[in-house]
Amino acid sequence: MIRPHRTHTLWFAYILHRLSGLSLALFLPAHFYIMSLALTQPERLDGFLKWTDLMIVKVAEYGLVFLLAVHIFGGLRLMALEWLPWSNGQKTLAAAAVGGAFLISTMFFMRAI
Amino acid sequence: MKATPDTLTVSVWRGAESGGSFESFEVPNFESQTILDIVAWIQQNSDPTLTYRYACRVGMCGSCAMMVNGVPRWTCRTHVQKVVQDNRVEIAPLRNLPVIKDLATDMDPFFDKWIAAEGLHHPTKSRHDPIEQINPESAARVEAASGIECINCSVCYAACDTVANNPDYLGPAALQRAWTVYNDSKDAGRQQVLDAVSGVGGCHNCHSQGSCAVHCPNDLNPMKAIAGLKRATATSFFRKGSRT
Ligand code: SF4
Ligand code: SF4
Ligand code: FES
Numbered sequence: 010m011i012r013p014h015r016t017h018t019l020w021f022a023y024i025l026h027r028l029s030g031l032s033l034a035l036f037l038p039a040h041f042y043i044m045s046l047a048l049t050q051p052e053r054l055d056g057f058l059k060w061t062d063l064m065i066v067k068v069a070e071y072g073l074v075f076l077l078a079v080h081i082f083g084g085l086r087l088m089a090l091e092w093l094p095w096s097n098g099q100k101t102l103a104a105a106a107v108g109g110a111f112l113i114s115t116m117f118f119m120r121a122i
Numbered sequence: 123m124k125a126t127p128d129t130l131t132v133s134v135w136r137g138a139e140s141g142g143s144f145e146s147f148e149v150p151n152f153e154s155q156t157i158l159d160i161v162a163w164i165q166q167n168s169d170p171t172l173t174y175r176y177a178c179r180v181g182m183c184g185s186c187a188m189m190v191n192g193v194p195r196w197t198c199r200t201h202v203q204k205v206v207q208d209n210r211v212e213i214a215p216l217r218n219l220p221v222i223k224d225l226a227t228d229m230d231p232f233f234d235k236w237i238a239a240e241g242l243h244h245p246t247k248s249r250h251d252p253i254e255q256i257n258p259e260s261a262a263r264v265e266a267a268s269g270i271e272c273i274n275c276s277v278c279y280a281a282c283d284t285v286a287n288n289p290d291y292l293g294p295a296a297l298q299r300a301w302t303v304y305n306d307s308k309d310a311g312r313q314q315v316l317d318a319v320s321g322v323g324g325c326h327n328c329h330s331q332g333s334c335a336v337h338c339p340n341d342l343n344p345m346k347a348i349a350g351l352k353r354a355t356a357t358s359f360f361r362k363g364s365r366t
Contacts, residue, residue: 014194017336019336020331
């Protein structure tokens with residue numbers, strides 16, 4: 010599958026973006042369905058929410074947030090790559106700045122909760 | 123330190139478009155030789171019927187590209203020492219092109235797409251007009267110059283998964299040339315180029331995987347040129363839209 014001509018950063022970025030997008034597409038219908046229970050069958054929603062105390066579900070939630078983050082940044086990266094007539098050096102700097110800002114803000118966020 | 127073995131085991135693809143298989147050859151392991159050297163050695167010493175293509179041997183003509191251990195490369199400038207794995211090398215015809223025989227591919231589709239992308243000169247002047255001065259520092263000229271060193275080797279075309287999945291896709295080299303022509307102030311075909319590259323097999327098929335830029339032996343960046351075409355075609359589309 011990962012043939013020799015594909016072993017480079019841009020290809021890995023591409024496949025990560027594809028797979029995270031597909032996984033989100035699979036997850037979102039289930040997500041909306043369960044949210045809709047709040048309106049239609051609040052008792053069943055409570056049942057579902059109890060699950061979120063389970064460790065495995067916590068890990069799965071972390072996975073989802075990861076997918077979302079990866080997909081958002083992958084999308085921003087693609088848009089910058091294709092739509093901004095910047096030089097490669099400028100793009101690397103911009104990506105580093107966004108990445109750094111994201112790390113710092115997440116750290117503050119984690120401390121807050 | 124391990125002594126260098128006297129011979130290399132080289133797997134060479136033999137056959138035609140209808141089918142074929144790898145054949146193994148033992149080749150002297152000289153200290154300094156290129157992939158093209160060992161292909162030539164096999165043809166001269168082991169099997170004179172081996173078919174392959176080359177011309178300049180110095181990385182200028184673009185005729186010698188092959189798949190080396192699964193990666194497209196210009197064989198005349200690829201040192202065996204750089205790519206050898208466990209004393210073995212696998213050599214196959216370029217990917218994404220029909221095989222004529224053994225290591226020689228039919229490059230017609232590659233060049234036909236070059237024309238289909240309007241990667242040709244559309245003159246603005248005749249021979250009787252004075253020569254136009256071009257400022258080498260102008261933004262458009264810098265863009266045009268960035269893709270000018272393409273040697274038509276088709277390495278990027280072989281590396282591109284979009285070409286593999288969509289036979290109509292014009293491919294990185296043809297689109298890069300279209301971008302060069304588009305930015306050339308001596309060219310009268312800007313709209314022709316935009317029309318040619320915005321169709322079914324055009325620039326918007328590119329997924330920006332960048333295999334073209336990673337493998338181009340001349341360090342060119344067709345992906346960047348294609349992004350330029352994406353912007354230019356989109357801008358022209360919205361302009362047209364606002365006029366009607
Ligand atoms: S960046 Fe575009 S043209 Fe280059 S290899 Fe990827 S899909 Fe092909
Ligand atoms: S862009 Fe590079 S890899 Fe592609 S044909 Fe030109 S020189 Fe070869
Ligand atoms: S033989 Fe001309 S580029 Fe290799």
